[in-house]
Amino acid sequence: MASLCTNRTLSGTRSSTCSFFFLIIQLILPFLSLTAAQASRCRTSCGNIPINYPFGIDDGCGSPYYRHMLVCSDSGKLELRTPSGRYPVSNLSYSDPHILVTDPFMWNCQDGDNFRPTRPFSLDTSTHFALSPQNDYLFFNCSEDDVIIQPKPMFCEHFPERCDSSCDSASYLCRHLPQCPSVLSVTSCCSYYPKATESLRLMLKYCASYTSVYWRNIGEPQPYDQVPEYGIRIDYDIPVTTRCLQCQDILKGGGTCGFDIQSQSFLCLCEEGNITTYCKDHRLSGHHGRVRVIAGTVTAVSAAGAFGIGAGIWYLRKVRVKAPVTCGVQSNENRLF
Incomplete structure (x- = not known):
């Protein structure tokens, strides 16, 4: 990727192409990370040994005290x-x-x-x-x-x-x-x-x-x-917190205690998404709304990513029209990846 930005053309097309690709990458990366976070599941055993709180063999599961x-x-x-x-x-x-x-x-x-x-x-x-x-x-x-x-x-x-x-x-x-x-x-x-x-x-x-x-x-x-x-x-030690007990409570949704892999703050891992209280928290609509926001963010980002890719293809076609013809020879002047 560094070589994309080091070579220049007289028309400046190279620099603008590089900047646009960085913009597309910045749009796509959050989508990939959010998708991975939603798709991750906490395994409950390894062989014949059960894996319960405070331990986890998948990142973000259990207590951050025993991470990795x-x-x-x-x-x-x-x-x-x-x-x-x-x-x-x-x-x-x-x-x-x-x-x-x-x-x-x-x-x-x-x-x-x-x-x-x-x-x-x-x-x-x-x-x-x-x-x-x-x-x-x-x-x-x-x-x-x-x-x-x-x-x-x-x-x-x-x-x-x-x-x-x-x-x-x-x-x-x-x-x-x-x-x-x-x-x-x-x-x-x-x-x-x-x-x-x-x-x-x-x-x-x-x-x-x-x-x-x-x-x-x-x-x-x-x-x-x-x-x-x-x-x-x-x-x-088993670190016992009220939030983890609430999260695990079957009457409140039976979630799994986990943590945010970036901030290491508490998360209750539910089938619908990850929230900071418990899976069936109806007192504040914001909690379930937060789950919807996460899902909506994924959808929005994926839409943005799709739009970005589509716009990128259109932009590259436009750039290629203006780029010098090299008779099919891939050189540093027209290399894209």
């Missing part, structure tokens, strides 16, 4: 996007708000004493996600010269000021690895909860590998109410 966090792959697998990569989601709970993800780079039972290259898992601290305190981290083959590897109760009694920095070699999980309690033969194991991603990186600098174990609640009486499983539990 979840991705539904081409194979129908839900993934969580973090600064350290994309991770498969094995479960997504709304009653007890948390996400369970698996990290393919972490150690698993099949690895045994053979350790693959790993990388530290991390979360963006500016988001509404947080690593759950129900996670435990196990580190393998750590250097005793650089990491304090001691039975934690005994070490903490003697050195309480350094208790947080020790890696517990006598932890329950090291002695009862989930699913494979005796898979490790000569490898040392210790349990350590990193305070931040940086401390996790530091541990991995001196340890061969690591894995995450979370405690899943199975609803049994204590102390048998939780069982350890491999994975990373991530807790999240």
Whole structure:
């Protein structure tokens, strides 16, 4: 498009053609964007995992707090996007708000004493996600010269000021690895909860590998109410607003909570269009009128676009009559696109 405006003719036809095309493009682009906004739908599942508020896998759906966090792959697998990569989601709970993800780079039972290259898992601290305190981290083959590897109760009694920095070699999980309690033969194991991603990186600098174990609640009486499983539990917040509750109310139309992708302000997504209250808001005609205005705007813009294209064809024919004849040779003097 830039080359359209850089070449000039003696008659100035080139400049006027370029200006007219920019005018047509400015008329058509809003039509395309509005059509896309009206045509977009919020998918309610990815594979066998339901996608409900506050999440969305289509832009403009759910809460803007979690925009672009979840991705539904081409194979129908839900993934969580973090600064350290994309991770498969094995479960997504709304009653007890948390996400369970698996990290393919972490150690698993099949690895045994053979350790693959790993990388530290991390979360963006500016988001509404947080690593759950129900996670435990196990580190393998750590250097005793650089990491304090001691039975934690005994070490903490003697050195309480350094208790947080020790890696517990006598932890329950090291002695009862989930699913494979005796898979490790000569490898040392210790349990350590990193305070931040940086401390996790530091541990991995001196340890061969690591894995995450979370405690899943199975609803049994204590102390048998939780069982350890491999994975990373991530807790999240559900931002509840009056407008979203009204939007979702079946008696008020049963809309879907979403947001404007430009301003990120709240929108109730309805079959008839997107409004700022709820789908069956009859108190103010302006709300439903707003939906009609959106639809009318699309119609008006499409009509304007059609008029612009028609006028453009007429104008180009007129320009071509005045343009120099080049015997069918496409040159920089008569190139249109």
